Amino acid sequence: xxxxxxxxxxxxxxxxxxxAAGDVGQGLLTDLIADFSGTPAAHVRVVRACRSCGSxxxxxxxxxxxxxxxxxxxxxxRSAGAAVVAVTDAGPIGIDVEQGSSDLVTWVRKESLVxxxxxxxxxxxxxxxxxxxxxxxxxLSWPEPxxxxxxxxxxxxxxxxxxxxxxxxxxxxxxxxxxxxxxPAV
Numbered sequence: 001x002x003x004x005x006x007x008x009x010x011x012x013x014x015x016x017x018x019x020a021a022g023d024v025g026q027g028l029l030t031d032l033i034a035d036f037s038g039t040p041a042a043h044v045r046v047v048r049a050c051r052s053c054g055s056x057x058x059x060x061x062x063x064x065x066x067x068x069x070x071x072x073x074x075x076x077x078r079s080a081g082a083a084v085v086a087v088t089d090a091g092p093i094g095i096d097v098e099q100g101s102s103d104l105v106t107w108v109r110k111e112s113l114v115x116x117x118x119x120x121x122x123x124x125x126x127x128x129x130x131x132x133x134x135x136x137x138x139x140l141s142w143p144e145p146x147x148x149x150x151x152x153x154x155x156x157x158x159x160x161x162x163x164x165x166x167x168x169x170x171x172x173x174x175x176x177x178x179x180x181x182x183x184p185a186v
Contacts, residue, residue, distance in 0.1 A: 011173035012090030016157060017180040021083040024076060029061075029085065036087045037072055039065055046074065051118040060118045063087075075115055077165070084157065084165055091150060091171035092116050097163055104164045105133035109154055112168040113139060117148060130154070137166060 015036055019028070026046060034041040043066050050059030063072045073093045076085045080099035087093075094115025096108040110125040117123075127143040137154035150170045155177050157165035169175055 012088060012171065012175045014086055014088040014090060014093065014155075014167065014169055014175045014177045015180065016084060016086045016095065016167060016177065018160065019083050019085065021078040021081050024078065024083045024085070029074065029076070032085055033063055033065075033072060033074065033087055036089075037065065037069065039069060051120070052122060060115065060120075075112075075167070077115075079163065082160060082163055084159075086167050088169060088175060090153075090169050090173075090175035092118065093167065093169050095157075095165065095167045097157070097159065097165035099163055102133050102164060105156065105166070106130060108164050108166040109137050109156075109168070112166040113152065113154065116152075116168040116170050117146070119146065139168075 017032060029046050030041045030044040033044045045064040047062050047064055048056050048059045049062050061074045063074050070089050073088050075093045075095040076083060077095050077097045079097050082097060084095055084097045086095040094112040096111035098104045098108055109130040110128050114120055114123050123143060123146060129141040131138040131140060137156050139152045142148055150172050153169045153171060153174050155167050157167060158179055159165045
């Protein structure tokens with residue numbers, strides 16, 4: 001099933017896929033991106049780029065596609081044998097999953113946001129305020145002087161039993177979120 005965004009849909013799409021953590025590798029990531037974009041997997045690369053030091057050994061994953069393709073964004077998270085991958089054409093994205101109960105909702109919302117901005121945990125999550133669990137996810141305050149230059153769209157994920165997750169996208173318009181069900185191995 002292709003997840004490619006439809007022409008004329010300026011807001012873009014976010015596809016979230018649940019998989020077994022042991023299955024996450026370069027091949028699976030390129031296959032998910034190829035499916036999303038309609039680009040042959042042989043023409044897709046995933047590289048890393050650290051916002052702080054420029055290293056390619058760690059940092060936010062970046063998608064490299066042939067010239068002329070719509071830019072895509074990727075994020076992934078693993079916890080206790082489960083993994084979740086998000087691909088979007090809407091804008092920078094961050095995703096987080098943790099094994100546990102609803103007491104981790106605030107944490108996964110904050111971590112998904114700092115992953116989307118590329119800051120990671122160089123920003124203390126205690127300095128970020130998000131809506132309380134049980135309320136629609138929303139960024140309430142962000143530490144200065146680290147501005148966010150577009151709207152933040154935050155979603156709580158429908159997660160396998162025993163897990164909580166959230167995804168944040170930086171985009172001018174609200175994207176359409178599609179979640180693929182948990183793989184049987186999760």
